[in-house]
Amino acid sequence: MSVQVTPEQLSTLKATLLNTSGSTPLHERFRSLFMLKAVGGDEVVDIIAEGLKDPSPLLKHELAYVLGQLSNLRALPVLNDVLINPTGQHCSMVRHEAAEALGALSSLESLPVLERYLNDPSREVRETCEIAAEKIRFDNSEEGKKRQLNPDFPTIDPAPSATPSGDVSIPSLRTDLLNTSLPLFERYRAMFALRDFGSSSKDAVEALADGFGDGSALFRHEIAYIFGQLSSPYSIPSLLSRLRDPKEDDMVRHEAAEALGGIASDGVEGDDQSSLPTDQQLPSGGVLAVLREWAVKQDAPVVVRESCQVAIDMWEYENSTDQFNPIDSLTTNKSNTTGMERSAHAAVSAMAAA
Numbered sequence: 001m002s003v004q005v006t007p008e009q010l011s012t013l014k015a016t017l018l019n020t021s022g023s024t025p026l027h028e029r030f031r032s033l034f035m036l037k038a039v040g041g042d043e044v045v046d047i048i049a050e051g052l053k054d055p056s057p058l059l060k061h062e063l064a065y066v067l068g069q070l071s072n073l074r075a076l077p078v079l080n081d082v083l084i085n086p087t088g089q090h091c092s093m094v095r096h097e098a099a100e101a102l103g104a105l106s107s108l109e110s111l112p113v114l115e116r117y118l119n120d121p122s123r124e125v126r127e128t129c130e131i132a133a134e135k136i137r138f139d140n141s142e143e144g145k146k147r148q149l150n151p152d153f154p155t156i157d158p159a160p161s162a163t164p165s166g167d168v169s170i171p172s173l174r175t176d177l178l179n180t181s182l183p184l185f186e187r188y189r190a191m192f193a194l195r196d197f198g199s200s201s202k203d204a205v206e207a208l209a210d211g212f213g214d215g216s217a218l219f220r221h222e223i224a225y226i227f228g229q230l231s232s233p234y235s236i237p238s239l240l241s242r243l244r245d246p247k248e249d250d251m252v253r254h255e256a257a258e259a260l261g262g263i264a265s266d267g268v269e270g271d272d273q274s275s276l277p278t279d280q281q282l283p284s285g286g287v288l289a290v291l292r293e294w295a296v297k298q299d300a301p302v303v304v305r306e307s308c309q310v311a312i313d314m315w316e317y318e319n320s321t322d323q324f325n326p327i328d329s330l331t332t333n334k335s336n337t338t339g340m341e342r343s344a345h346a347a348v349s350a351m352a353a354a
Helices: 007-017 026-039 042-051 057-069 073-084 092-105 108-116 123-139 142-146 170-178 184-195 202-213 217-230 233-244 250-263 286-295 302-318 326-330 346-353
Strands: none
Touching: 007 026, 007 042, 026 042, 026 057, 026 302, 042 057, 042 073, 057 073, 057 092, 057 302, 073 092, 073 108, 092 108, 092 123, 092 250, 108 123, 123 142, 123 184, 123 217, 170 184, 170 202, 184 202, 184 217, 202 217, 202 233, 217 233, 217 250, 233 250, 233 286, 250 286, 250 302, 286 302
């Protein structure tokens, strides 16, 4: 169900997203983006497309993600242009997200452009194109057309979960997840099947965390994204280690930061911190202190700093008692969306109603 807004409210959301004032904080722009996602429609696609001129890779990455989630084929030429990148204005993280969004839209006409970049110099781009092309082929197959979506997870995922017809036990899925001889698409299917065990399954979360040892930054970033969906306290130690590691790829660290902000917890109460590696331990002040530290680190990559700034906003929303959003009751269940999406509505809806 789409959220209905007045033309004046839509204009306000557009102005916020595009920062027409020149002084809109990044977290407010993100909230505006996800409110626009709830509205949907052709005009929203056009507004988001305009936002892709912004200099922030983090924002452009999220814009491309939302275009894929809107299920509106009007976004195809916009995403094609980002992937092709004729002017060189988009980094590999943004181009990867555009390729993933093409997979989410699942149009057969996207196959030629995705296949063109299977040998792209950027590993994350070529791997994403591989997975997106396989997803499109699957979605348009007889098996894909018959597949029932998991109502507990309302997002359009890069790959469908492994089917119940196979062995979907946690040990078997972990084996497939870590098996680098399998195609990435099949490993992703195992990844999302492990996610489907839910946030309370410590074994599934720990199996997913083992995937952080993989050589692919794309693969590691997807695990961090899933942890944001699950909001499981069991994932916090491994996410902290990814965020803190200066040798980790920026796209993984950014997803780890946003996942920590969305989980908005300091982990399982009573857990013995002393038994954890140093990079997984919490300081005084907990996860929020870590996010605040990295949000202002001048020697941190910009995308990491900005992700922590947005994550702090998520944390504050999740722990707020006075940011209930009246339109929440009109939209789909957000319990297993990312923290960014859950936090996206309150400030902007209040602003738009003003």
